[in-house]
Amino acid sequence: MNVKTPSKLEKILAAGHLAVTSECGPPRGTDPEVIVKKANLIKDHVDAINITDNQTSVTRMSSLAACIHLKLLGLEPVLQMVTRDRNRIALQSDILGAASFDIHNILCLSGDHQSFGDCPQGQNVHDIDSMQLLQTVRHMRDEGKFLGGDEIKRPPQMFAGAAANPFADPFEIRVPRLAKKIAAGAEFIQTQCIYNLDKFEEWMRLARERGLLEKVSILAGLTPMKSAGMARYMKNRVPGMDVPDELIKRLADTPKEKQAQEGIDVCVESIQRLKEVEGIRGFHIMAIEWEEKVPEIVERGGLYPRPEVD
Amino acid sequence: MIVADKKPIEEIIEEIKDNQNILILGCNECVTVCEAGGKKEVGVLASALRMYFLNNGKEVKIDEVTLERQCDHEYLEEIREGIDKYDAVVSLACGVGVQFMAEKYHATPIYPGVNTCFLGATEERGLWTERCQACGQCILARTGGICPVSRCAKRVLNGPCGGSTSGHCEINKEVVCAWQLIIERLTNLGRLDDYEKLAPVKDWSSDRAGGPRKVIREDVQQ
Missing domain, CATH: 3.40.50.2300 (Response regulator)
Known part of the structure; x- marks a missing residue:
C-alpha cells in the first residue's frame, strides 16, 4: 500500500475500499457542542468529515477550529480552505496550524463570492486560486518548502483534494479542467452534487479515456433532496447545479409528507448505480443540516460497516 | 480610458x-x-x-x-x-x-x-465596462486577450470557477463569465490546448499590493 501521508482517507482509498465522506458546517457562534453533535451523528458511518470554510460566504466558526474539535474527538477531518478570505501568508500559516494538530486532509476551493453572504461589502482576496492552493499544499508537503522558498521545519503531511463540478459550463472543458487540477496536485476529488447521473457517467467516461482516473480518486458528491421545493430551488437558484426535470417530477408526484423519504431513496439509488461506474472510488454525502440521515443512506447504500485501516 | x-x-x-x-x-x-x-x-x-x-x-x-x-x-x-x-x-x-x-x-x-x-471602454453610448485593473504584469498573451484579473469576480487565473452557468458569472446573470470568453476565444484561435497550462502563482507586487507604483523611463527623461 503506497501512501504519502498519514491520512486515514488516503489509506482507505489506497486499500481499494470505497471511501465515504460527509460534511458539517460550523456554527454561527462559539458553541463547540454544535459541531460535536453533528459529528457524533455520522462518525460511525463515514471515514472522514469535511468542515466547510464560511460556506456561501456567511461568517461562521473557522473551519480550522472546527476541525480541531473533531480531531479532539478522535475523528478524521477534511479541512476545507477557500482562497477568498486569506492571502498566501495566511493560507500557508493555517496549513501549518492544521498540520500541527495532525489534520491530514485538505480540500482546496476558491469559495463562493462574498456577495452571497453576510458581508457583501467586504473585500475578497484571491491572492491565489484553488489550483494554486493545491500546488501550494503539494509544494509545502513534497518539497518541504514555503512558496517563498524557505525550508519548513517538519512539513505538513496533507492528502490534497479539490472539488470538481462535472455540470458547470462550459462542458467541453470539464475534463480538461479535471486534468488541470490533477496536474496541480489533486489526489482526491469530491464532486458537486450529482443528480444528472447520465451526464456524470459521460464525464467519468471522458475522464477514464484520458487516463485521469488512475491518477486521482473520485468521490461522487450526493445531497439528498428534502422536498420538491428544494429540488426546484437547487435547479433554479444554485449556480452550476444540474437537476433533471424527471427528478423534480418524481418528488412533486410524491405526497408532501413522504417527499423527504423519497429524496433519501433517490440518494440511495444513486449510490447503487454509481458504485458500478468504473473509477468511482467513494462517495461524499452532503446532507445539508440533515446529518441524522447519513447513517441510513450509508447503510442502505451497502457502504456499512466502514473498513478499519491502520 | x-x-x-x-x-x-x-x-x-x-x-x-x-x-x-x-x-x-x-x-x-x-x-x-x-x-x-x-x-x-x-x-x-x-x-x-x-x-x-x-x-x-x-x-x-x-x-x-x-x-x-x-x-x-x-x-x-x-x-x-x-x-x-x-x-x-x-x-x-x-x-x-x-x-x-x-x-x-x-x-x-x-x-x-x-x-x-x-479602466474601461465605451461599449455603447451610456454604457462603460471594465477591462483592466492595471496589475502591472499583463497576462493577456496567455488568456487569449481577455483579462481574468479585471473581468472575473474572483480574478481566478485558472478558471472558470464552479459558479459559471450558461456563460454567466455566479454573482449576477448580467455579468459574462470571463473564463467562458477565454475558452471561446482560445477555441476560435485553435489554442484550446493552452487552457491546460497552469497559470503560476502571480506576482502581485506590481499591483496595488506593492504600494504606490511608478514608471521610470530614463530614455525619455530630459
Whole structure:
C-alpha cells in the first residue's frame, strides 16, 4: 500500500475500499457542542468529515477550529480552505496550524463570492486560486518548502483534494479542467452534487479515456433532496447545479409528507448505480443540516460497516 | 480610458455649501469621453448649483473652466492666475486630476465631483465596462486577450470557477463569465490546448499590493 501521508482517507482509498465522506458546517457562534453533535451523528458511518470554510460566504466558526474539535474527538477531518478570505501568508500559516494538530486532509476551493453572504461589502482576496492552493499544499508537503522558498521545519503531511463540478459550463472543458487540477496536485476529488447521473457517467467516461482516473480518486458528491421545493430551488437558484426535470417530477408526484423519504431513496439509488461506474472510488454525502440521515443512506447504500485501516 | 461616474449633487453641495466663490473644473480627456466631467457636465453641474444656492437665498459665484488635462502640470498652470479668488474648486477630473490639483495649489480646497470607477471602454453610448485593473504584469498573451484579473469576480487565473452557468458569472446573470470568453476565444484561435497550462502563482507586487507604483523611463527623461 503506497501512501504519502498519514491520512486515514488516503489509506482507505489506497486499500481499494470505497471511501465515504460527509460534511458539517460550523456554527454561527462559539458553541463547540454544535459541531460535536453533528459529528457524533455520522462518525460511525463515514471515514472522514469535511468542515466547510464560511460556506456561501456567511461568517461562521473557522473551519480550522472546527476541525480541531473533531480531531479532539478522535475523528478524521477534511479541512476545507477557500482562497477568498486569506492571502498566501495566511493560507500557508493555517496549513501549518492544521498540520500541527495532525489534520491530514485538505480540500482546496476558491469559495463562493462574498456577495452571497453576510458581508457583501467586504473585500475578497484571491491572492491565489484553488489550483494554486493545491500546488501550494503539494509544494509545502513534497518539497518541504514555503512558496517563498524557505525550508519548513517538519512539513505538513496533507492528502490534497479539490472539488470538481462535472455540470458547470462550459462542458467541453470539464475534463480538461479535471486534468488541470490533477496536474496541480489533486489526489482526491469530491464532486458537486450529482443528480444528472447520465451526464456524470459521460464525464467519468471522458475522464477514464484520458487516463485521469488512475491518477486521482473520485468521490461522487450526493445531497439528498428534502422536498420538491428544494429540488426546484437547487435547479433554479444554485449556480452550476444540474437537476433533471424527471427528478423534480418524481418528488412533486410524491405526497408532501413522504417527499423527504423519497429524496433519501433517490440518494440511495444513486449510490447503487454509481458504485458500478468504473473509477468511482467513494462517495461524499452532503446532507445539508440533515446529518441524522447519513447513517441510513450509508447503510442502505451497502457502504456499512466502514473498513478499519491502520 | 479611466471611467468615472458623476457624484450625487447632494454630496457635492454638502462639501461646498459654505463657500462664496467656487470653480467647477472639467477635464477634456477620459471624463469627457465617459460624459462625467467634460465641458458639458461642468455646465450642467454649475447651473444646478446656481439654482440650488439661489433657491436657498445664498449668494454664491460659480465659474466654469475645462482644461485640456488635469493630470499634466502644463495645463494646470493655465488657472494659476485666477486660482486665489476661489475658496473651493470642484474638480470633475478623475482622482488623478483632483490630486494633481491639490498638489499644485496648496491653499485652495479641492473637492472631487466624480467617482473614479475603473479602466474601461465605451461599449455603447451610456454604457462603460471594465477591462483592466492595471496589475502591472499583463497576462493577456496567455488568456487569449481577455483579462481574468479585471473581468472575473474572483480574478481566478485558472478558471472558470464552479459558479459559471450558461456563460454567466455566479454573482449576477448580467455579468459574462470571463473564463467562458477565454475558452471561446482560445477555441476560435485553435489554442484550446493552452487552457491546460497552469497559470503560476502571480506576482502581485506590481499591483496595488506593492504600494504606490511608478514608471521610470530614463530614455525619455530630459
